[in-house]
Amino acid sequence: xxxxxxxxxxxxxxxxxxxxxxxxxxxxxxxxxxxxxxxxxxxxxxxxxxxxxxxxxxxxxxxxxxxxxxxxxxxxxxxxxxxxxxxxxxxxxxxxxxxxxxxxxxxxxxxxxxxxxxxxxxxxxxxxxxxxxxxxxxxxxxxxxxxxxxxxxxxxxxxxxxxxxxxxxxxxxxxxxxxxxxxxxxxxxxxxxxxxxxxxxxxxxxxxxxxxxxxxxxxxxxxxxxxxxxxxxxxxxxxxxxxxxxxxxxxxxxxxxxxxxxxxxxxxxxxxxxxxxxxxxxxxxxxxxxxxxxxxxxxxxxxxxxxxxxxxxxxxxxxxxxxxxxxxxxxxxxxxxxxxxxxxxxxxxxxxxxxxxxxxxxxxxxxxxxxxxxxxxxxxxxxxxxxxxxxxxxxxxxxxxxxxxxxxxxxxxxxxxxxxxxxxxxxxxxxxxxxxxxxxxxxxx
Numbered sequence: 211x212x213x214x215x216x217x218x219x220x221x222x223x224x225x226x227x228x229x230x231x232x233x234x235x236x237x238x239x240x241x242x243x244x245x246x247x248x249x250x251x252x253x254x255x256x257x258x259x260x261x262x263x264x265x266x267x268x269x270x271x272x273x274x275x276x277x278x279x280x281x282x283x284x285x286x287x288x289x290x291x292x293x294x295x296x297x298x299x300x301x302x303x304x305x306x307x308x309x310x311x312x313x314x315x316x317x318x319x320x321x322x323x324x325x326x327x328x329x330x331x332x333x334x335x336x337x338x339x340x341x342x343x344x345x346x347x348x349x350x351x352x353x354x355x356x357x358x359x360x361x362x363x364x365x366x367x368x369x370x371x372x373x374x375x376x377x378x379x380x381x382x383x384x385x386x387x388x389x390x391x392x393x394x395x396x397x398x399x400x401x402x403x404x405x406x407x408x409x410x411x412x413x414x415x416x417x418x419x420x421x422x423x424x425x426x427x428x429x430x431x432x433x434x435x436x437x438x439x440x441x442x443x444x445x446x447x448x449x450x451x452x453x454x455x456x457x458x459x460x461x462x463x464x465x466x467x468x469x470x471x472x473x474x475x476x477x478x479x480x481x482x483x484x485x486x487x488x489x490x491x492x493x494x495x496x497x498x499x500x501x502x503x504x505x506x507x508x509x510x511x512x513x514x515x516x517x518x519x520x521x522x523x524x525x526x527x528x529x530x531x532x533x534x535x536x537x538x539x540x541x542x543x544x545x546x547x548x549x550x551x552x553x554x555x556x557x558x559x560x561x562x563x564x565x566x567x568x569x570x571x572x573x574x575x576x577x578x579x580x581x582x583x584x585x586x587x588x589x590x591x592x593x594x595x596x597x598x599x600x601x602x603x604x605x606x607x608x609x610x611x612x613x614x615x616x617x618x619x620x621x622x623x624x625x626x627x628x629x630x631x632x633x634x635x636x637x638x639x640x641x642x643x644x645x646x647x648x649x650x651x652x653x654x655x
Contacts (some may be wrong), residue, residue: 218254222518225250229561239557240507247510254517264510271506275462276382281498282465283373286450286472287329288490288497293476296338299324299443302435304346305427312414312421314350315360316407318343322364323403326371327447328472330378331497332555332598333609335368336361340613353420358616359599359624360410365606366595366632367406369555371399372451373468375501376555376591378461382505383512383563384571386583388461389454390650394588396451397649398635402592405631413627446471455653504560512564525569525578535579536640542566543593543636550597554605558597559590581643588646589639596632599625 229246233239252260290296303317303324310316321339329335340361347357369376372392381388414421427435450468453459459467476482515521528538546566549558570586572578598606607621614621639646 216253218518219520219523221250221253222515222520222523225253225514225518226520233552239553239561240503243504243511243561244507247507247512247514250514251510251517254514264513267509267513268506271509272502274382274505277498277502277505279378279382279388279462279465280375280501281494282462282469283330283378284375284497285490285494286373286446286465286469287331287334287375288493289469289472289476289482289486290325290328291331291334291338291493292486292490293472293479293481295328295443295475295481296321296325296335297342298435300339300342300346302432304343305432305435309423309426310411311418311423312356312410313423314343314347314352315356315410315414315421318347318361319364319367319403319406319410322361323367323371323399324443326368326374326399327451328373328443328468329368330373330375332365332369332595332606336365336606336609337613339364340610344610344614347421350422352422354614354616355620355624356410356413356420358610358614358621359628360406362599362604362606362610362621363406363625363628363631364403365609366598367399367403369595369598370395370402370588370591372396373465374591375497376559376594377587379501379505379556380559380563380587380590381461383508383560384567384583384587386587390584391587392451393455393650393653394584394646395591397646398588398592398639401638401645402595402632402635405634406628409627409631442475446475501556504556508560508564511561515564521565521568524565528569535581538579539570539581539640542570543589543640546590546593547596550593551600552603553597554603555591555594555597558594563590582647584650585639585643585646589636592632592636592639596629599628 225246229242232242248260248264251264300317300321303320304314307313307317307320318339321343322335325335325338343361344357372395374392374395377391377395378388380386381391446468449471450464453467454461454464528541531538546562549562553561568578570579570581571583573580598604601622604622607618607625610621611618
């Protein structure tokens with residue numbers, strides 16, 4: 211059967227409803243995107259066109275050289291995860307902040323940020339820092355809700371601070387500079403980390419019983435902890451992200467250099483053996499396989515979305531509100547926030563970017579709002595950070611539950627003030643875009 215059986219926009223709406231139903235039935239997100247993409251494209255353009263074009267698109271997505279960057283930074287992160295670097299980072303943060311009100315939770319936030327600088331995965335950050343920090347917080351009789359929610363939220367810093375797998379996926383899908391996305395993520399990550407720390411400080415200052423103070427350490431002990439944990443992480447981060455930023459190497463080369471530097475550090479400290487190496491390689495292979503499958507299926511879904519005219523019709527509807535571009539963008543953010551409650555970060559980006567990227571980032575002459583693509587990437591990543599701790603999905607919360615054995619409901623009770631911190635960061639970015647864009651423009655130009 212060839213030709214159109216109904217208007218493209220009608221087919222687009224029907225297939226999106228089918229997509230949502232399949233998700234709720236538990237069908238894997240990749241299969242949902244591929245199935246809806248292939249069938250929807252065929253219904254609009256004809257089955258011959260679908261079967262001629264889509265297999266080529268699927269193969270070209272899998273064969274893309276750009277995907278190798280996911281493996282490089284992924285291996286770097288999993289080496290850090292398996293080798294014990296997170297423990298040394300928490301030890302340094304603990305010695306710096308432990309004696310403050312809520313000091314151990316504040317230290318956990320700092321350790322999450324530092325570990326995120328060599329990892330790029332939210333769940334891995336939660337698993338690493340949570341397994342180290344939660345026993346310490348329990349030793350000092352920290353409130354379970356505060357202790358677990360702080361680490362679950364802090365895991366989002368691993369998603370935001372470069373090297374961010376989410377930023378890499380967004381960059382590949384939209385052909386946005388991954389280097390600029392990484393640099394913009396530094397600013398956003400620092401702001402969010404400070405807000406998390408301030409949130410913990412205010413909560414424990416108002417109610418000291420939530421988090422008794424820890425012990426004090428001398429400057430000498432703090433310096434020794436810095437040399438033992440923070441210094442190596444800072445060196446790897448500066449070499450990898452710094453070299454990428456000033457154009458010494460490409461993102462893929464930067465990931466390879468970062469993975470090699472991490473391996474050297476682990477070998478020098480004798481914290482890696484063949485078993486750990488294989489575990490890191492195995493985890494990397496699983497993650498890369500997942501990303502390749504998702505990106506390839508997202509390509510098929512994106513083809514269908516584009517030919518269905520959904521983005522242009524949504525853009526016309528939003529523009530028809532006659533509201534300022536910022537108000538229209540806030541409406542899109544709200545849609546993302548709702549979606550983040552049901553989809554994890556990478557799938558959320560892959561499903562929504564084909565629909566909303568043209569609306570947000572295309573120029574006004576092309577029917578878009580004309581916002582910066584790097585800025586939009588940071589906003590989306592922040593929304594993904596929210597999705598990682600919001601019910602019912604909240605993958606970071608489930609990871610923290612596995613680490614601490616604290617009930618899921620207890621952890622979810624504590625996440626709301628941290629969600630407010632992420633929202634504040636998002637609206638800082640919306641109100642003052644240059645807060646996120648100044649550093650990429652200064653370094654990369």
